[in-house]
Amino acid sequence: MHPITLFANGEQHALVVEPLETLLSVLRDRLRLTGTKEGCGTGYCGACTVLVDGRAVNSCLYLAVDTDRREVTTIEGLADEDGALHPVQAAFIERFGLQCGYCTPGMILATAAFLSDNAEPTARDAQRALAGNLCRCTGYQPIIASVLDAAARLREQGRTGERPGKRARIRSRA
Amino acid sequence: MHFVGTRRARLDAAPKVTGAAVYTADVELSGALTGVILRSPHAFARVLSVDISKARSMPGVRAIAHAGNTPDALMAFGIKDQRLFPRPYARYIGEPIAAVAADTEAEARAAADAIVVGYDVLQPVLDALRALAPDAPLVHPDWRSYEKAAGRVLRGNICGHNRIRRGDVEAAFKDPDAVIHESRFRFAPGISGYVEPRAAAARREPGGGLTVWCGSQSPYDNRDELAELFGLPPERVRFVNQFVGGAFGGKILMAAEWYAAALALQCDAPVRVIWSRHEDGMHIYPRHGGFAEFKTAAKRDGTLLAMRASFVYDNGAYIGYGNGTAQISTMLAPAPYRIPNLDIEGTLVYTNKQSAGPVRAPGGPPANYAKELHLDELAAKLGIDPLEFRLRNAWEDGDEGPTGQKLSGVRVKDALRRAAEAVGWGKPLPASSGRGVAATWWFSACGASTARIEIMQDGTFVLATGNPEVGTGSAAGMPLLAAEILGIDPARFKLAISDTATDTHDGGVGGSSSTFSAGMAVTAAATDARIKLLARAEQALEARVDDIVLRDGRAEVRGATDRGVSFAELARAAGGTISGVGESTEQNDPEFDETLTETHGFAAWLAPSYTASAAEVHVDRDTGAVTVRKLATAQDVGFAVNPVGVVGQIEGGAVMGLGWALTEELHYDERGLVKPDLKDYLMPTAVDAPEIEVVVLDSTSGVGPYGLKGVGEPPITTPPAAIACAIRAAVGVAPHETPMTPERVWRTINEK
Numbered sequence: 001m002h003p004i005t006l007f008a009n010g011e012q013h014a015l016v017v018e019p020l021e022t023l024l025s026v027l028r029d030r031l032r033l034t035g036t037k038e039g040c041g042t043g044y045c046g047a048c049t050v051l052v053d054g055r056a057v058n059s060c061l062y063l064a065v066d067t068d069r070r071e072v073t074t075i076e077g078l079a080d081e082d083g084a085l086h087p088v089q090a091a092f093i094e095r096f097g098l099q100c101g102y103c104t105p106g107m108i109l110a111t112a113a114f115l116s117d118n119a120e121p122t123a124r125d126a127q128r129a130l131a132g133n134l135c136r137c138t139g140y141q142p143i144i145a146s147v148l149d150a151a152a153r154l155r156e157q158g159r160t161g162e163r164p165g166k167r168a169r170i171r172s173r174a
Numbered sequence: 175m176h177f178v179g180t181r182r183a184r185l186d187a188a189p190k191v192t193g194a195a196v197y198t199a200d201v202e203l204s205g206a207l208t209g210v211i212l213r214s215p216h217a218f219a220r221v222l223s224v225d226i227s228k229a230r231s232m233p234g235v236r237a238i239a240h241a242g243n244t245p246d247a248l249m250a251f252g253i254k255d256q257r258l259f260p261r262p263y264a265r266y267i268g269e270p271i272a273a274v275a276a277d278t279e280a281e282a283r284a285a286a287d288a289i290v291v292g293y294d295v296l297q298p299v300l301d302a303l304r305a306l307a308p309d310a311p312l313v314h315p316d317w318r319s320y321e322k323a324a325g326r327v328l329r330g331n332i333c334g335h336n337r338i339r340r341g342d343v344e345a346a347f348k349d350p351d352a353v354i355h356e357s358r359f360r361f362a363p364g365i366s367g368y369v370e371p372r373a374a375a376a377r378r379e380p381g382g383g384l385t386v387w388c389g390s391q392s393p394y395d396n397r398d399e400l401a402e403l404f405g406l407p408p409e410r411v412r413f414v415n416q417f418v419g420g421a422f423g424g425k426i427l428m429a430a431e432w433y434a435a436a437l438a439l440q441c442d443a444p445v446r447v448i449w450s451r452h453e454d455g456m457h458i459y460p461r462h463g464g465f466a467e468f469k470t471a472a473k474r475d476g477t478l479l480a481m482r483a484s485f486v487y488d489n490g491a492y493i494g495y496g497n498g499t500a501q502i503s504t505m506l507a508p509a510p511y512r513i514p515n516l517d518i519e520g521t522l523v524y525t526n527k528q529s530a531g532p533v534r535a536p537g538g539p540p541a542n543y544a545k546e547l548h549l550d551e552l553a554a555k556l557g558i559d560p561l562e563f564r565l566r567n568a569w570e571d572g573d574e575g576p577t578g579q580k581l582s583g584v585r586v587k588d589a590l591r592r593a594a595e596a597v598g599w600g601k602p603l604p605a606s607s608g609r610g611v612a613a614t615w616w617f618s619a620c621g622a623s624t625a626r627i628e629i630m631q632d633g634t635f636v637l638a639t640g641n642p643e644v645g646t647g648s649a650a651g652m653p654l655l656a657a658e659i660l661g662i663d664p665a666r667f668k669l670a671i672s673d674t675a676t677d678t679h680d681g682g683v684g685g686s687s688s689t690f691s692a693g694m695a696v697t698a699a700a701t702d703a704r705i706k707l708l709a710r711a712e713q714a715l716e717a718r719v720d721d722i723v724l725r726d727g728r729a730e731v732r733g734a735t736d737r738g739v740s741f742a743e744l745a746r747a748a749g750g751t752i753s754g755v756g757e758s759t760e761q762n763d764p765e766f767d768e769t770l771t772e773t774h775g776f777a778a779w780l781a782p783s784y785t786a787s788a789a790e791v792h793v794d795r796d797t798g799a800v801t802v803r804k805l806a807t808a809q810d811v812g813f814a815v816n817p818v819g820v821v822g823q824i825e826g827g828a829v830m831g832l833g834w835a836l837t838e839e840l841h842y843d844e845r846g847l848v849k850p851d852l853k854d855y856l857m858p859t860a861v862d863a864p865e866i867e868v869v870v871l872d873s874t875s876g877v878g879p880y881g882l883k884g885v886g887e888p889p890i891t892t893p894p895a896a897i898a899c900a901i902r903a904a905v906g907v908a909p910h911e912t913p914m915t916p917e918r919v920w921r922t923i924n925e926k
Contacts, residue, residue: 044853092187139866143860
């Protein structure tokens with residue numbers, strides 16, 4: 001058993017985790033952040049994608065013990081501080097980048113991480129960046145359109161290079 | 175103001191992009207236990223004993239459900255061949271033998287492992303053609319004792335059969351001037367590939383009731399089936415649907431729901447059964463694998479004379495909802511072409527594998543792939559351009575379908591031309607590249623459906639339909655239909671998720687029917703609400719009903735916008751709420767010639783739509799790898815109520831079809847163990863998706879609201895055929911086996 005301090009969407013959590021406990025299980029079962037979905041549990045579908053220190057990872061394969069003192073961003077923590085949707089979320093709505101919605105949290109977080117590194121992607125860049133996220137509904141066309149639209153929104157708002165997710169507010173929880 | 179036909183966001187988009195949408199595995203249930211399944215490790219065995227004595231006393235264990243303490247009743251899906259837990263025969267690897275509920279998953283697993291099952295292991299039959307042999311083991315040794323519904327066929331390992339015959343094929347094959355072509359095909363089984371695995375939760379309610387949380391395509395039918403098996407009154411059983419993470423036919427029949435319910439009925443706490451991808455893949459209903467043989471005769475000018483075709487589909491261990499695949503296949507095999515002499519057969523066969531079931535357009539991808547590649551090869555023999563060959567034989571208004579159904583509003587030629595044009599048909603191509611084109615028809619299924627609209631005094635508008643939104647687009651389409659009639663912006667509706675307690679009965683999502691039949695119910699409910707609003711407005715405005723317009727949530731006197739009243743005020747005057755209810759209206763199936771069919775059951779198609787796809791591919795001759803450069807689909811949708819949704823369905827279908835054609839194969843090992851994990855079952859990713867062009871064709875032959883037709887299934891049925899024909903055009907041959915993997919393409923090229 002390992003004590004860790006995890007910052008999830010800016011909130012500090014002191015947890016004791018099993019050596020093989022996954023980040024997915026901690027997020028869903030302990031923190032009740034159920035926006036993160038399990039699709040395959042083996043790292044092939046990307047539905048469980050979250051950000052660790054701004055980088056997209058499959059939370060089903062990521063050990064919780066490795067998130068000690070790190071910032072984890074889930075779909076619940078992507079919107080801006082004032083509650084306004086993140087430009088990637090807004091773009092997915094407007095460009096019809098979702099149908100059943102189950103792959104959507106992972107798809108959006110993978111996109112947010114990708115766009116923080118690449119402000120002016122081509123469609124091919126976007127396809128490659130999302131190759132680890134399966135969608136069975138859309139055929140990907142509107143998803144790629146959403147990514148390019150989100151990139152344009154980030155540029156317009158002067159937010160290129162911005163790391164997605166809320167900064168940790170370090171405080172102890174009573 | 176017109177709302178139908180405009181681009182509108184889905185009403186469920188916001189919760190889906192923020193993580194607020196609750197899917198079945200996300201449901202909060204305090205004190206919930208975890209249920210797990212113990213599955214048979216044998217493809218075929220007689221279960222001699224199930225000893226739970228050790229498991230029952232293990233820590234945390236609350237209940238163990240098995241054949242000894244659950245109903246012995248048979249599930250009724252046309253042939254009564256399946257029990258909740260098998261007795262005495264377990265017929266596939268993965269068949270549930272028992273279910274355990276415990277405080278934690280680890281405790282439940284440990285107890286399941288401690289159950290001692292005695293098996294007498296038998297010789298299984300794992301191949302559909304082998305199962306037809308006279309000396310094959312019988313998957314159901316006791317088949318003669320089974321009850322079956324009228325029109326069903328059951329004969330040893332044959333669990334379904336239908337035939338369409340017209341004219342005299344043998345005479346046509348003997349015509350000395352006829353050019354004859356024969357082909358054989360094999361199709362791999364596939365999965366629907368929804369990203370959300372099956373999950374369910376159930377809780378026993380005081381007074382003998384049961385609540386089930388699920389993500390189903392058919393919660394009302396599921397409720398009735400479950401109530402019947404457990405001997406509960408249906409009105410005491412409540413199915414509460416959640417957001418559904420994709421379905422594609424794979425969530426019509428219950429799966430985890432059965433076991434959550436069986437356990438919950440023995441517990442004082444709710445029970446959750448959440449399956450991993452692996453377990454989901456062992457249990458759920460794959461798309462049928464199978465075989466086909468075709469023999470077709472044509473005149474030298476390309477006029478088709480006769481076709482004989484036979485399909486054999488592997489239905490797995492139980493009938494389930496497998497029957498449609500064989501029926502639809504025989505309706506597709508000769509279509510949409512004029513062929514005067516036909517003899518088309520479809521056979522379903524039991525094997526010792528999990529039950530196959532309906533997956534988006536059952537029978538569509540295999541039947542069209544086989545038929546179109548076969549006809550393409552015939553056209554090549556005749557030296558006729560594939561597009562020209564199809565246009566020469568394509569149905570027109572006044573032609574008859576395979577069973578004598580009279581056709582009107584036929585758009586086959588338009589669809590073929592528009593799809594071919596979109597991929598640059600006839601233009602020069604680089605070496606080892608080719609184009610293919612394929613056409614089909616499909617039905618609009620009409621199910622029973624009920625909808626309710628509530629206009630509340632606080633200014634909210636609720637739209638409730640029993641038809642689940644499983645990702646298809648009804649969350650945009652239904653509000654558009656209601657908005658048009660009521661004069662309310664569609665974004666102002668709140669959608670109620672399907673819950674059998676709300677009593678908006680619906681036959682479920684299937685057969686591309688949602689916007690078609692549930693749309694009819696929504697239209698009727700909106701019309702009912704409109705009549706009530708107008709009656710109230712007549713009094714409030716002291717105006718004649720003909721002079722009142724409904725616009726932007728208000729009733730106004732025509733030409734005097736200052737004389738108006740809001741719907742909320744009218745609802746207040748009505749005592750709080752104005753409700754409209756509506757039902758889908760039953761549609762008569764078109765007439766057909768019954769003498770042409772044998773035990774068919776699906777021989778006339780309502781409001782058929784016509785679809786064609788075209789593909790441009792490049793084949794790497796050294797590796798056999800196929801790159802799809804462009805896919806185009808032209809589909810007659812009747813009328814596009816929700817154009818974005820229509821395009822989304824067609825694009826999604828195209829990529830799913832590409833997967834069926836090139837990569838997707840559910841592998842079984844020599845013992846019958848399935849490999850359902852996504853490292854073995856390869857679905858297309860964003861990188862694999864080609865450029866797609868969608869051509870939406872309107873027509874006037876639909877019978878849904880605004881003349882719309884079913885949309886969701888046709889788009890997967892023609893891309894595989896177009897890709898196969900494009901491969902043939904590129905390198906002269908295409909594999910007669912799916913998926914057309916690099917290895918199969920390479921072998922086909924090098925064996926020619």
